[in-house]
Amino acid sequence: MKRGIFVTVVLAILGFTSYFVAIHQVQTPQGFSLETFYRYLGQPVKTLDRSITRVIGVNAQDERELGDYLSSNIENLQVSGMIEQKVYVNNIIDQLSKQYNPKNLHFRVFIMSGPANAFALPGGIIVITTGMLDLLKSEAQLVAVLSHEKGHIDLGHCIDYMRVQAKTYRSQFGAFFDWYLNMMLRHSFSKFQENEADRFGFESLLALKYDPSSMAEAFTLMSNHYQQNQQKMPHLIGDYLSTHPSLILRAENWDEKAKRWKMQHPQIPYYVGVENYQIKKARSEYGYDFTKEWHKSNNK
């Protein structure tokens, strides 16, 4: 009898789940892939190899000094003009650093010309390209991108790769800078680190009351821009070696998480900031907090 009840209950739940899937036409973000599996499996491994480099003690002060040095060099590579944009992105990063800055770093954003991209350097340096600024549509999306890069810095992903150089750069200024910049242009963080930075960005959006869906929107825009192919077969080695997780997968995941947050917090408003982004003026603290940009999930 007990067995019968158990089986009936489980089958009923499975039946309900099937009904739900049918009604909402739920699909997985992409086909068969081992990417996510490796992301979970690789977490301890990747963390361990980072930890090994930590025997070289680099404290926040060292990282700050490195950031100052890098910013003085990267200043010359920035696009000329675009003053309004430069002020705007730095105002945004100021907002983020005021909310959370455990290492007390001086965060700066530099704009360089190029296709849609953004990357972070140790010591609080973030570089965003003109292509990325053209691609994004709202301030919330810009916050998502910048907070993702800020996450790489706060989580120590950047400094972990260059602890030795961080200690020795003073003796080889020019060579070090060239090496580092080249490496950053080519280098990618691991899937696990990217996921960590995504999570950091998402939490930053929530903490600053920006639209949590903007993270997924930014990924969707990038995915469309790069026209990633969704259909693929699982590959034991290829899936392990791939650095960035698929943009489609990331977009779907963070969109669902945003949905859940909105379901859990229907009364909490969030800011989108399309207009802010168009006029390149940061919100409230700088006097450009538009009422119509605030939304609630139950109103939407």
Added chain:
Amino acid sequence: MGLWSLIMFGATVLGVLAYFRTLKLQKRIDDLELLLKNEQQHPQSSQVPQAESNEVSISTDALWVADQRREEPSSLDVVGNTAITNAYSSKTIITTVIPNQDQVQESFQKGLHWLTENWAGFLGVSILVLGVTFATVYLSLFATPFIRFLILISIGLAFLVVALLIKQNPLWRELSAWLQSGSGAIVLFTVIATGMFPALHFYSEPMTSLYLLFVGLFYNLILAYLSPKEVLACLHVIISLIALILVPKEVVVFFAAIVVTLAGIGLSARNVWNMNLLLSFVAFSLFHFVWFQGQSAIAPIALYGLTGSGIVGISALLVHYQKAYQSEQTKFNLFAHVTIWLLLGFQLQMYQLGFAYLYIPLGIATLACLSLSFYAKRKQIEWLFVCDAIVGLLLAMLATLSLVRIDFSHELIALMAFFESLLFATIAYCGRQWLLSKVGSAFVVVSAIALYVTMLPLIPNSNQIIIICLPVIISLYATRWYLSRKPVDSSVHEGSYERFFPTQLDILTFIFAGFILFSTVSHYQFGYVIFIASMMAMVINRQLMSQNGHKITYLLFAMVVTIFSWTKLSSLGSPVLGLLYYGVPPLLLGAVLLKEKILILSENVSIEDVGVYFAGLHLAIVFFSASWPYSAFYPGIIFLSLGLLLFEASLSLAECKESPRLTLLAASCKNVAVLYLLGYCALYLLLYLQSEATLFSFLTLTQLLTLIAMTISFYWYFSKPMSFVDREPSLLPVSCGWCQTISQRITFDIGFILSLFLLISTFSAPIHPIGYALIGIILCASFSRDWLPSRARLYSLGLLYATCIQVAIVSSKWASPSLDWYQSTHITGPLSMVLALMQAAILLNEPENKDNHLLQIFYKKPVLFGFLPVFVALAMFLMWRFDKALLTMLWVVEILFIVGIGYYLKSKNLVQIALAFLAFCVARLITYDLSQSDLLVRALVFVVVGLLMIMIHIIYKKYADRLT
């Protein structure tokens, strides 16, 4: 000049002959002397009893056998031979039984003695050879072609004269025969050389050469006729044919060769000379081939060639058959038989003129051959019967193939060849002629392959395929049915040909059925359903189905048909239609097989479990294919549902204890259920893990499914396992053991792994160590000891280490802008450490587990292996979170704690490690913190550290005796 040369040459020849004669006599005298000497030294040696030495017996017998081949020897020969035999026997004894240095010395002395006795003869021969050499050089330089011709002919004739002179003496009889053969060769090649080399070309008329050739040939044939030995007669014939190869390839030469060969065959007919017959025919075939190659066109000579080959071949065969019916040399006769037939066939085949009705002569030859075969059977000459039957089959095949000349299609010819082979193999099988049946079955396979290949271009036209395949299948199936009605000889070993041939027919039946399957399914909407219905109808034939060979082949084909259906599931556009057309029919077939008990091979052997596994796989694939287009989540849901139902079915079947069949089905159902669960796990890793699809605000779809899978796993694990204790051993199928032991046990591991993945994928990193520790505590808690497997403790230990690693490496560098408490590692880190300490303490109190080697290692030093990792993780956590002097202070607090624990647990190692760590902290305090910290902090830290060290000292002093 010429006369002088002739005399000189004759003298040389006579000198050589005289010398050899002298040598022979000298040898015999030596042997006799040696014999007398041995007689004097060892009077008993000539009477050595045969039983005393095998060596002697063998040697003597060998000589005696050799002597028997000769004609009756004279009395002198008998004495001489006996002497030689005895001497040889004595030597053999000495050589084999008493090998010593005396033998070497004796040989040396014998050689010396021979030289002293024969020095004159040796010198004479040397001078003679020089003389012959000089004479040859002289002749070649100064004689005319005719003289040279005469000299060579004289040599040849001289050989003949000498041979005739010495022929009467039995001792020289063999030499005489060889000299006679040499004479024939010299004469024949001399007359051929007159036409080829200017040095011997003495005539101007071309016909002279031909006449001379005929004379030479005639001379050789006469000599062959006169030869007492087969080998010599054969040599004359072969020499004649070789000579004919050298001359121009005219038709008259071919006829000459025919005459020569017929003469050779005639000699074989006169005596029992099989070797002569064979070699003559082989030589003729070789000649014929060379002669044929020398022709510029085939058509003008075809008639001659075919006629000549026919005359010679048939003559050879007639003589051969005549001998075969008389002789008992089976092996050689068989070889000669096959060779003659093959060479005749080869020669006839050379004249390919496109004769449209070739099948008529070939058919006649087939009939003749088969008639000869039956005649041989009647005469009880087994090898000839078999051989002719095979040749007949070959000819029949050739006749069939030749039908292509009257525009028969390839597939029809292949079909006819197939029927012929099948008929032949079946008749031979029924007549228990295994060799013939094997040959026939080989032809069946070859012709079946040919038929298959010829049908490939017809694939677009399914009707033709069906028309061709249907008679094949019907004939095969009918033959198989007919064979099944014949009782199998129980004495025949399993796997022998008697069992193989019917199985071969089964395999062929199903291969052709596969062709029909492909054709019908590709071109008819209900083809697959009809095909499955036909297969169900085949089950009704109980006579055939009672044979395991047929049954297994049928089942394999059923598997292939089912696998084929998987490829067609999505071919109809609609997944539901695909399910109905291609998913359901194999299940119905499976049900029929189960009901008719086709999967039970014998009383003790049942493969019904294999059927259940395969049906399970089929269901999985069918449902996957049908549901996948709608959502990737459906296959997982279906797997879980089916697994659950199958598991319940297994439990119900297991309750019927009186039937081994139901027990087996219960076990296999349970295994399939677990396989479905594993299938869900695979989908989870490859698909569902990547999805965050929301079901409720607090739950994703993946989380819900994983929770269900986890619950099912543990539910299965804790379900009552199938017990075989209370059952009769005869009611237990063989495969129940491993089924039972593996499948249900691993459900615990599946549930455990799923719970870990659920934890990792649901919560953020700071929560992970708390989760690990909690799961670890549950796994090693005393209340779970009785109902969890022993490896649960090992998993718990692994989770303890995972907690430590997570806290030490991952949580320590965690950063989050979120203000939620569970995102702060300042809270989760210490909490995890507390839980880890609890877990280590519980593990410490566990009874020692002797089943697991890893746990045995752990329990050698449980305090060290359990608590130390926690303290190391805590130290590392502090190191990443704090800096400078504050870190040192916190470390010293931790050391204080470790020392306290060490004394409490009476672990000397732990205390020692803690004190070593303390020394490191003091060194760091002095060398590093002193320079890095502010004055106030420095003072504060030093005070605190000092106090802590005093406390450690007090504890150490107070409880030192606890460690000893």
